[in-house]
Amino acid sequence: MKRVILTLLALTLLAAPGYAGTKDIIYASESTAKSLDPHDTSDTYSGAIERAICQGLMGFDKDMNIIPLLAESYTFNDAATEFIFKLRQGIKFHDGTLFNANAVKVNIDRMMTGKYKRSSLMKPVESCQVIDDYTVRFSLKEPFGAFVNAIAHPGSLILSPKSLETYGDEVSKHPVGTGPYIFDEWVSGDHVRIKKNPDYWKGKVNVDSITFRPVPESGSRLAMLRAGQAHYIFPMPAEMIKVAENDPKLDIIKQPSIIERYLIMNTRYKPFADVRVRQAVNYALDKDSIIKIAWGGAAAEADSIIPSNLQFYKKQAAWPLDIEKAKALMKEAGYEKGFEVVFLTPNASNRLRATEMAQQQLAKIGITGKIESMDVASFYNKLEGQKKDDANPIPFIGFGGWSASTGDADWGTRPLISTDAFPPAMSNFGFFSDKKVDDFITAGLASASPDARKKAYADLQDYVWKQAPWGYLFVDTLMAAKVKNLKGIYPMPDGAFLVEDAELTD
Known part of the structure; x- marks a missing residue:
């Protein structure tokens, strides 16, 4: 099967227009x-x-x-x-x-x-x-x-x-x-x-x-780059880094990011409204394995609700892998036998693998269900289509990710966990709502004083980390690859890129 796929890819690349010398x-x-x-x-x-x-x-x-x-x-x-x-x-x-x-x-x-x-x-x-x-x-x-x-x-x-x-x-x-x-x-x-x-x-x-x-399939992106049918790829599949590093035509780009990955839990669904269930999810997740296998090691375990490179970050204690603790919390919450959910994810290779691993890990505490994968646009359209007053909310866990593109803690929190951020207004797709969280977020914006804002966001991070609105996963290490004669395309910490200075040299 692999040979057929590679052959089809090669034919596609040969049929594509050439760009060398332009x-x-x-x-x-x-x-x-x-x-x-x-x-x-x-x-x-x-x-x-x-x-x-x-x-x-x-x-x-x-x-x-x-x-x-x-x-x-x-x-x-x-x-x-x-x-x-x-x-x-x-x-x-x-x-x-x-x-x-x-x-x-x-x-x-x-x-x-x-x-x-x-x-x-x-x-x-x-x-x-x-x-x-x-x-x-x-x-x-x-x-x-x-x-x-x-x-x-x-x-x-x-x-x-x-x-x-x-x-x-x-x-x-x-x-x-x-x-x-x-x-x-x-x-x-x-x-x-x-x-x-x-x-x-x-x-x-x-x-x-x-x-x-x-090009959602990671191997196909790298194949395009090596065949001269692409000049720049993002993300560079971490599991194929050795192949790329050994190609003299390519340069590899690595840098820290402000992209945090997490599992969205729909708190309109009764089990996820219980903080003990959300905490159980965090104790059941083997983040280290997901980082190594699904992300090729190109990430660091999340240790706050915002990434460390974001303004006003405060480090929190890690959620250790503890299946027995997770099972005890599920029993305490009345869900010893577990329940079924739908796992939603974009179909990009690494996100699908991460979701599959989370699915397997959560099955150990009785949270089971099928995976629905789709392209990124369809994934977010589906999440944005959820309503706070749905009579029968979908019991979903979604593979989420966010980059605070203002560089400020406000945009790493308010659009994701404030009550005002329920879709379609913003991106609180899990409908998490907590008055203390809302008050901390308001306090963080009530002054232009860095000291006042720092205290408000420190208090927010201390409190919300234990409330576990998400299944916390990791913060990306950005990895991209390009042909050596391409200059001036810059990846940004939020996962975006700048192309204004792009240049192809001879």
Whole structure:
């Protein structure tokens, strides 16, 4: 069977167009684009493609440091309730529309309607006012210490007002921004292609196009790279690292991340509403084995609800593997005989393997069920379709992952475990709700003082770790691979990537 699969792959590669000697890049990923509307995107992969097309007032460099983009500077008051941004002049959108303060207001007002997946980024905003053609003022309803981080988030990218007027919400298939690349084509399930912006305000773009192609099977991604049919792959399958390292044509990239992986438990389903059951799940998980086998060792066991590289992280005591303790908790909660669930997961090779291992491990304490795997877009569509008032909630455990793309503890917690974050508003797909957690999250945003925020998030982590809203797993080590003559594509700690400086050398 393996020989047949490899033969078919080889024929596919031979039939694909050649790219050697051109300035066209193929980026192969395990993920599939869900949307190209930054205000209505919830996945990191789509957001990274959007960042090549559109820009925000602020953004992040490759190390997640906040940098000015369409804004040249900003000021704020001591109470963190008013922020004024001075905008760059002389910039045009790809459709020729002038970038100015009105363009900013059109985009912010759209987000403030509450209709979109990233509307929550502007939830603290009372109003966005145009002071003059190149100055905007944000007045907030209450202090929000992480507001500049929210402005830098890819969900706050600025679209052409003309494109919004022309396409409405169909702008998700026709994005128009100010970035280094112009949207060219999206063939659903196959690829997204962007082409260089010849009039980019920062200067010359070095490649003609970049095609983002979903390849969920890990071995196929690496085979494409080695055959010259891809220039960059992410993630690089850790279990095949030796093969890649021995290929003189390739470079391997490894770096820490802020991507945390976990098992989502639907707490609308009665057993998971009991903290003892959720704790039992954590005692039953052999995280070390999952990391070694499913993730090829390219991860570190989670030791807080947020990763260690995130602002205001505080280390917690590990959940040890203790099957007897897990069984005792299940018995105490009244589930000694266990119960059935559905295991949901994206079909990417490593996520499916991790879910299979978790399925086997949880069976030891009586939690059993079948696996449903699907592409990443379908997986999140399924989770987003859950309702808090479902009469018959699905008893699911889902393989989750999150990168706090603002670089701040707020975005590593509020969208995932606050009561306000139930879908479709944000990404609390397990419907976990706890007033103390909500109060800690509110306290973390009530001041711009780093000391006050640090205490609030330390208290939050101490408390919620024991409440076990998730089955805690691990934090990724980012691994990518590229051909040696490709420069300037940078992986980011949140699992996104920057392609502005991409270049193919001779």
